[in-house]
Amino acid sequence: MWNRDDxxxxxxxxxxxxxxxxxxxxxxxxxxxxxxxxxxxxGKEDLRIEGRFEGEIRVPGNQVTIxxxxxxxxxxxxxxxxxxxxxxxxxxxxxxxxxxxxGRVEGDIKAPNVVLEEGCQFKGQIDMEPVGKEExxxxxxxxxxxxxxxxxxxEEDAETTKEVGGESESPSPGSGKKPGDSxxxxxxxxxxKQG
Amino acid sequence: xxxLLELFRRRKEPEREAPAESRPVRFRAxxxxxxxxxxxxxRPWRILDLGExxxxxxxxxxxxxxxxxxxxxxxxxxxxxRSGTFDVDCLARRQDFLRFxxxxxxxxxxxxDLLDYLPPGGLDLVASRLAPVAGPxxxxxxxxSREPKLPPRPARCRIIDGETVEMTHETEVRTFPxxxxxxxxxxxxxxxxxxxxxxxxxIHAQEVLLRTEDSxxxxxxxxxxxxxxxxxxxxxxxxxxxSE
Numbered sequence: 001m002w003n004r005d006d007x008x009x010x011x012x013x014x015x016x017x018x019x020x021x022x023x024x025x026x027x028x029x030x031x032x033x034x035x036x037x038x039x040x041x042x043g044k045e046d047l048r049i050e051g052r053f054e055g056e057i058r059v060p061g062n063q064v065t066i067x068x069x070x071x072x073x074x075x076x077x078x079x080x081x082x083x084x085x086x087x088x089x090x091x092x093x094x095x096x097x098x099x100x101x102x103g104r105v106e107g108d109i110k111a112p113n114v115v116l117e118e119g120c121q122f123k124g125q126i127d128m129e130p131v132g133k134e135e136x137x138x139x140x141x142x143x144x145x146x147x148x149x150x151x152x153x154x155e156e157d158a159e160t161t162k163e164v165g166g167e168s169e170s171p172s173p174g175s176g177k178k179p180g181d182s183x184x185x186x187x188x189x190x191x192x193k194q195g
Numbered sequence: 196x197x198x199l200l201e202l203f204r205r206r207k208e209p210e211r212e213a214p215a216e217s218r219p220v221r222f223r224a225x226x227x228x229x230x231x232x233x234x235x236x237x238r239p240w241r242i243l244d245l246g247e248x249x250x251x252x253x254x255x256x257x258x259x260x261x262x263x264x265x266x267x268x269x270x271x272x273x274x275x276x277r278s279g280t281f282d283v284d285c286l287a288r289r290q291d292f293l294r295f296x297x298x299x300x301x302x303x304x305x306x307x308d309l310l311d312y313l314p315p316g317g318l319d320l321v322a323s324r325l326a327p328v329a330g331p332x333x334x335x336x337x338x339x340s341r342e343p344k345l346p347p348r349p350a351r352c353r354i355i356d357g358e359t360v361e362m363t364h365e366t367e368v369r370t371f372p373x374x375x376x377x378x379x380x381x382x383x384x385x386x387x388x389x390x391x392x393x394x395x396x397x398i399h400a401q402e403v404l405l406r407t408e409d410s411x412x413x414x415x416x417x418x419x420x421x422x423x424x425x426x427x428x429x430x431x432x433x434x435x436x437x438s439e
Contacts, residue, residue, distance in 0.1 A: 099248070114250075114253060114257070115250055116248045116249065116250045116253055117250070118249070118250070120248055121248065121267070121270070122248035122265050123265060123266055123267065123270075124264065124265065125262060125263070125264040125265075126253060126257070126262075126263045126264070126265070127262055128253075128257040128263075
């Protein structure tokens, strides 16, 4: 009777928007269900992804949540990472990584505390060792390149840049650098090499 | 009026038989206990779990400082089962079925009851896919059923402690044909692994601990019992398979 997609979103969520909330505001920055982003994303506030993201995310000291509708191919570094949707890529969490029952993760997890809820799908390696903050803050250089897509119409808007939390903005369209080029590409269904 | 309606409804809808509920079954897992004792010391264990991701098992191995890898064997099988072509050729065609980086080498592989859910000939394929990630002394742990019929899906297997494993099936209904492997089948099909120990369980199943054969083909020197250490290596393999 009711739209289940609407039900899956908490009532206090901001409306889908490419605009992040500034630091100190109540809700996390949101990448809404109709938005697709490619590139590097860095900031100092919580982030929730309900749309598509491909590349790399670094929000040291903050939380990243991949919502039920979220589809992400990226390496994620944050304090706390929660996956309710789909993720292909490695996770490094300073405190905790949680894969919810509906979550699907194909990638490696490194965090001192990992929770795999019953029913979740996980494929990869788990390393439950303390993560130094420097591991989530490896670079001060960051960029964000956002491509907004109206999925309902199939039309793509012009590429725009995005600043998250007022932290950084250095898009490099045409630089030739592929999304996620950070030395470690997101995993694509292969187990990692072990030392 | 309401009473009549209720009577009519009952006549129209005969009571359906409620599906049998699954209940967890715990067993003393001597084979698993032996596996833990025989894992190498001095570095983090490298464990490959072919079952479903499970927080209990994760925490068990995390507590041991192990590197824990999950690769669900059953999810690799599912597309073939769903397509109706449940044979080894279908599995072999799947490039993502148990494919690993060739440089990964695990100390132990946990196959739980999953070998029972392979199509005929599937053991050889699994062995060939696991061989690249098996070292000179990798242990393979499995629980194989003696029953002719199995529940349609593998059990959720949880490590309760170092000596106890709990298996829970979604249903008690048994529809899947059990392969009832013999030791000879396991030895022959799971090369380079060979059965080193097996323990009959009261739940009509058998714990099996296999190990990759040394390159020399010889058994390693064991430590004498009574010298303060338990005999750890295979001087006299315990094999309790029923007569074949």
